[in-house]
Amino acid sequence: MKTKELLGMLLLFLSAINFASCSDDDELSPITLEYEDSNVIFDNEIRTFNLTPFSGETTPLHIKGGDGNYKITNSDESVVRVNFDGTKISLQAQSLGNAFVKIEDAANNSYTLSVIIKYREFANAIVQRKYIITGDGLTVGDKTKLENEIKATDFTDKYLFTYKDAENSIGSVCVWNKDNKTKEYNFTNELIKLSEENAILIAGEYKLHEYNKVTIQGENYSEVLYVTRSFFSLIGTRMNNFPNPTYCYIKDLTEQYKSVYPKAEHIYIIYEVMSTLKL
Structure with a gap:
């Protein structure tokens, strides 16, 4: 009798295990x-x-x-x-x-x-900058004075571009300064390709043949950037804590300072920037 009872309990136990196993097999995986x-x-x-x-x-x-x-x-x-x-x-x-x-x-x-x-956004942080001043008639003192004047007004720290058409040719841009203050403007973006004859001389043998001309405009504000990947070597040694830059932004300040420094031929700021896609 005890043997039959034990056998019955064993069969009941095995049936319970089998039922549980089947229930697990029937459970649906999440979507x-x-x-x-x-x-x-x-x-x-x-x-x-x-x-x-x-x-x-x-x-x-x-x-x-x-x-x-x-x-x-x-x-x-x-x-x-x-x-x-x-x-x-x-x-x-x-x-x-x-x-x-x-x-x-x-x-x-x-x-x-x-x-x-949402619109595509790119954040572009300036990681290094270089000032290029050329002109055979400029003295060392003139160049030093001019560079210090440029540095005193060069507060830009970051750009956030928001592209508002399929061609990335128009949009808005927020410009941050080193005090973390920001202003928003409109911009246009145009691809420029120049022949060797018309290429823009930047410094030494460095010429700008192909670039994106970014024109930033707002009330009492105007800025033109030549955006390229071709001028990293002009900056020199990079800081070790930054990866390789994404772009060079070139600002032509020649006309802005020409009246005060008529012997200056070319005056540029070159920014190395790191670009991050926000979308």
């Missing part, structure tokens, strides 16, 4: 999003997708997990259009703003993706 290319990882922790108003349709995101019976809810179709074919989604910007795309299945699993449509 996630994945790119088709396994080498490109979508961040399912942050669950945020950033676009500009000029972005085309995104690469499809495949929906994984859940029970496979998905439905999509878009909180604001005026901000983003969601293309859904039952197993994957793609996004297309419509206007500036935020929207939430919610994915649900029949088993009450859900996943919410935050979609942010």
Whole structure:
């Protein structure tokens, strides 16, 4: 009798284990999003997708997990259009703003993706600067005096450019000074290509053949930057705590000081900047 009881208890125990095992097998994995290319990882922790108003349709995101019976809810179709074919989604910007795309299945699993449509922004911090003053008629004293005058008014520390068209040709810019004060202006951006004959002489044999001419304008303010990658060697030894710069910004101050220093041929400030994409 005891043997039968023990055998019955053993069978009951094994049945319980088997039932628990089957329950674990039936548990659904959470809903996630994945790119088709396994080498490109979508961040399912942050669950945020950033676009500009000029972005085309995104690469499809495949929906994984859940029970496979998905439905999509878009909180604001005026901000983003969601293309859904039952197993994957793609996004297309419509206007500036935020929207939430919610994915649900029949088993009450859900996943919410935050979609942010904003202009592309680049923060450009000045990490080093150099003053170039040329003119055969200038004395050493003249050059030293002029350089000190330029330094006394050279307060710019950082630029934050916000590009407001698909070609990155117009937008607004915030200019920070060394006291962390900022002012906002408008800017235009134009690619310039010059022949050898018309190239701009900067110093020695260094000539500017191709650059982006960035014109910053506002009330009682005007500034022109020649943006290039070609003049890092003019700065000299770089500080070890900064990585390689992204761009050189060249400011031509010749006309500004020419009346006081008529023997000056060229007067430039060259900024080495580190650029960081904000979107």
